[in-house]
Amino acid sequence: MGLEDRTRYDPDSSEARVFARWFESGRFHPEPEGTAAENYSIAIPPPNVTGALHMGHALNGSIQDTLIRFARMRGKRAKWILGTDHAGIATQTQVERLLKTEGTSREEIGREAFIERVWRWREQYGDTILDQFKRLGASCDYEEERFTLDESYARAVLKVFVTLYDKGLIYRDNYLVNWDPGSQSAISDLEVEDREVTDTLYYVDYPLASGHGSITVATVRPETMLGDTAIAVHPDDDRYTRLVGETAILPIAGRRLRIIADDYVKPEFGTGALKITPGHDPNDFEIGRKHGLDELTVIGEDGRMTEAAGERFAGLTALEAREEVVAALREEGRINRTEPYTHEVPFSQRSGERIEPLISLQWFMKMDELAGPAIAAVEDGRVRIHPEGQRRRYLEWLKNIRPWCISRQLWWGHQIPVWYRDAETYVGMDPPEGPGWERDPDVLDTWFSSGLWPFATLGWPDQTDELKAFYPTDVLSTARDILFLWVARMVFMGLEFAGDIPFDDVYVHSVVQAPDGRRMSKSLGTGIDPLALIDGGPRPPVFTEGGDFPAYGADAVRYGLLAMSSTQDVRFNEGTIAEGRQLANKLFNATRLVLLRVPEGVTLPDTVPAPTTVEDTWILSRLQAAEAEFAEAIGAFEFHRASRVLYRFIYAELCDWYLEMLKPRLYEEENTETAEFALSILGETLAMAHPVIPFVTEELWSLIPGTGDLLMSHRWPEPDAALRDIETEAEVARAIEATQALRTWRDGVRAAPGARVPARLDATGYERVVEHVARLARFEFSANGDEPVATVGVPGGTVLVMASDAVDMEAEKKRAAERAERLRADIKRVEGKLANEKFVAKAPAEVVQAERDKLAKLQKELEELS
Structure with a gap:
């Protein structure tokens, strides 16, 4: 179908074809030449191998692709490093569920068979999200896809572990961790979510060993009191000063507890006296280590009470034990009073079960020595974090960092390279020689391996051409929830092993919320599938309007998400996606208008011809302004501003005004000069907009005679300040304002639509634009006329309206x-x-x-x- 038969841009008929042209060109894969300073690279935050595209991926993918395309068009070798993360817990959970439907379990089939099943799962589902990234237009280097369990990547992970162990920075110890009873593993802070829960706050009397009274503590978890080893009060709390150093008796168990003073205690909470349970509370654990307290574990890894809790409670679940402990306290008359208490409680995102802080034998990494250089890199500006508030969060976290638990009780992942034989321990990249060695069954935390991502994907520890050409990378774009868990780890790992920072800039983008302000979640009915927006699909329940989304296309989704984005969380706005579709259609129709009037043999000039009219001078000047502001916005990571620049220039200045002014000249028979100038403005506009809306611009570029190669590889139109003409801009701005005023007046008096209203222009500054104002406002200006019947104010004067049949x-x-x-x-x-x-x-x-x-x-x- 030719342009003359089409009135709207159809993304469905062009996007797949356009992407195939990009992919087949090989331009996504730059050769590893030159230095990192000369080139441009971004390492994609690796999506989970079992994942599917969600709104966060779509926003971040749009941001990264805009940056990559912008750099590529400015002459850089631009590499978007692609790959996926093995996502230990998430992937293992998926396969365990599958095995359960088959009537078996990982324990039944054994570790080797289970790992084989997970690899098969990866082969079946691992490409899903990457195919979806292609639908978005992501120009990643698909030829060098990485996976965190690839053989070469696994070698890098083992080398890092062994090196840090040899330096004394990795060690094994009993320490408090986030224990997930559901997955039977320690988990990272990222996999923990706080939920608001209303519990009962129990005030329990602990009798003093002296026999003279008691001390009352408040707790929402009476089941953990079976592991109490002390009671703490604030050293300045006059209520308890005399009791510090005395002993209390633990109800039910009869164990003697020291009464200690510690600054951590908040006198205003409860009674100001705090029971200390080092084995089941992170703050109590720190207090216990500081005061040399015993560490008792009364809740086991299965979420049930241990023998240390006592015969009456052993084997009960934590909640069952709570009821039984409360009953026992009531029997002894130790419950002083109760009250409801609403607070935040940690739950596992993976299993949904409540986290149990447990002391467990795990592998840890000392962070002090590694954190120092990572702090300095940000403080001295080598790594710039945007916005400033996230920079402060990063520094505050690193300055208060604690040892990192890096072991996980899983089978899917990088198995820890440690072997045991009797009292011997061997750590190495290859298994030890000789019989009797057993390998540690645990795997490394996913964040340990993904912390090497920017350099391990480029071939480290080998000094590859890719590493030389593209490390350090230029930008990392990510969400704030992994600023600590991933970003900080990449910084200290990069400095320690690759010898340099992993990236120059970190952009922490906004979180797109559901339209009602809640987080996006399929289970809550608030999740929005980006592919449903691109292809058309069902609206989730959170939308009051029913029916399916229309097929907006990838450009509209990219534009809409970028226009919504900022450094603050934003509510999803379908209207902004629709605005992106309108922009694509406007650009399509502008191209159609020009191309249908281009004479045979006229092609796109190599450079913009010199303007010969006021409207040509104006649009060329405004184009320079738009290009300058767009480039500035991209450089400042203000993608919402860059998107608005495109919309304002294309929709208002180019289409609504310039092309309307141009039409009489464009429709002249001898219009070669006009057509060449219009083609050049159109070509520059498509090139400027390409990083944000690549599909429609590439499609339209292919229709312009004389373009040849892909727009993706064309130069980005750098603004030329010498082409700015402020005087002409002001002159045309006056004409536009006058036209709008006259159109408003016409509407107000209900002038006949096709009639030209006779009038006299009594204003200055319209010498070169008076004909445009007259035609666009449908007025007939003359120097003569009868007494005016109406006056319309315009910049620089008035328009005196004469009597005519056109006006009531x-x-x-x-x-x-x-x-x-x-x-x-x-x-x-x-x-x-x-x-x-x-x-x-x-x-x-x-x-x-x-x-x-x-x-x-x-x-x-x-x-x-x-």
Whole structure:
């Protein structure tokens, strides 16, 4: 179907074809030449191998692709490093569920068979999200896809572990961890989510060993009191000063507890006395280590009470034990009182079960020595974190960092390279020689291996050409929830092993929330599938409007997400996606208008020809302004501003005004010069917009005669300040404002749509644009005429309207009278405000001046109506 037969851009018929051209060109895969300073690279935050595209991926993918395409078009070798993460817990959970449906389990089939099943799962589902990234238009280097369990990547992970162990930075110890009873593993902070829970706060009397009274503590977890080893009070709390150093008796168990003083205790919470359970609370654990307290474990890894809890409670679940402990306390008369208490409780994102802080034998990494250089890299500006608030969070976390638990009780992942034989321990990249060695069954935390991502994907520890050409990378774009878990780890790992920072800039993008402000979640009915927006699909329950999304196309989704994005969380707005579709259609119709009027043999010039008319000078000048602001916005990671620049220039300046001014010349028979200039402006506009809306711009570029190669590889149009003409911009701006005023007047008096209203232009500054104003506003200007019947204010003067059949003057008189009445009311209100001495004295000077300017404008308009 030719352009003359199409009135709208159809993404469904072009996107797959356009992407195939990009992919087959090989331009996504730059050769590893030159240095990192000369090139441009981004390492994709690796999505989970079992994942599917969600709104966060779509936003971040749009951001990264915009940056990559922008750099590529500016002549850089641009590499977007692609790959997926093995996602230990998430992937293992998926396969365990599958085995359960088959009537078996990982324990039944054994470790080797289970790992084989997970690899088969990966082969079946591992490409899903990467195929979906292609639908978004992501120009990743698909030829060098990486996976965190690839053989070469696994070698890098083992080398890092062994090196850090040899330096004394990795060690094994009993320490408090986040224990997930559901997955039977320690988990990272990222896999923990806080939920608001209302529990009962129990006030329990602990009798003093002296026999003289008791000390009351408040707890929401009475089942953990079976592991108490002390009671703590604040050293400045006068209520308890005399008790510090004495002993209390643990109800039910009868164990003696020291009463200690510690600054951590909050005197205002509960009674100001805190039971200390080092084995089941992270803060109590730190207090216990500081005071040398015993560490008792009364809740086991299966979530049930251990023998240390006592015969009456052993084997019960934690909640069952709570009821039984409360019953026992009531039997002893130790519950002083109760009250409801709402607080945040940690739960596992993976299993959904409540996290149990447990002391467990795990592998840990010392962080002090590694954190120092990572702090310095940000403080001295080598790594820039945007926005500033996230930089402060990063530094605060690293300065208060604790040892990192790096072992996980899973089978899928990088198995820890440690072997045991009797009392011997062997750590190495290869198994030890000799019989009797057993390998540690645990695997490394996923964040340990993904912390090497920017350099391990480029071939480290080998000094490959890729590593030389693309490390350090330029930008990391990510969400704030992994600023600590991933970003900080990449910084200290890069400095320690690759010898340099992993990236220059970290952009922490916004989180797109559901339209009602809740987090996006399929289970909550608030999740929005980006592919449903691209292809058309069902709206989730969170939308009040039913039915399916229309097929907006990838460009509209990219534009909409970028236009929504900022450094703050934002609510999803379907209207902004629709705006992106409108922009694509507007650009399509602009291209269609020009191309259908281009004479045979006219092709896109190599450079923009010199303008010969006021409108050509104006649009070329405005194009330079748009290009400069777009480039500045991209450089500042202000993608919402860059998107708005495109919309304003294409929709308003190019289409609504320039092409309307151009039409008479474009429709002339001998229009070669006009067509060449219009083609050049169109080509520059497509090139400027390409990083944000690549599909439609590439499609339209292919229709322009003389373009040849892909737009993706074309130069980005750098702005030329010498082509700015501020005087002409002001002149055309006056013409636009005058046209709008005259159109508003026509609508107000209901002038006949096709009629040209006779009038006299009594204003300055319109010498070169008067014909445009007359044609676009449908007025007929002349120097003569009868007494005017109406006056319309325009910049620099007025338009005096003459009597004619085109205007119902009675309606105009009525409209003018109504407008004058409103103006008098507004003038009275502003005069009253300015007569208020308190307002004039206290309001900022610019506010007062704005009111004075408003008054002058209102008075001038009223005068013109008189």
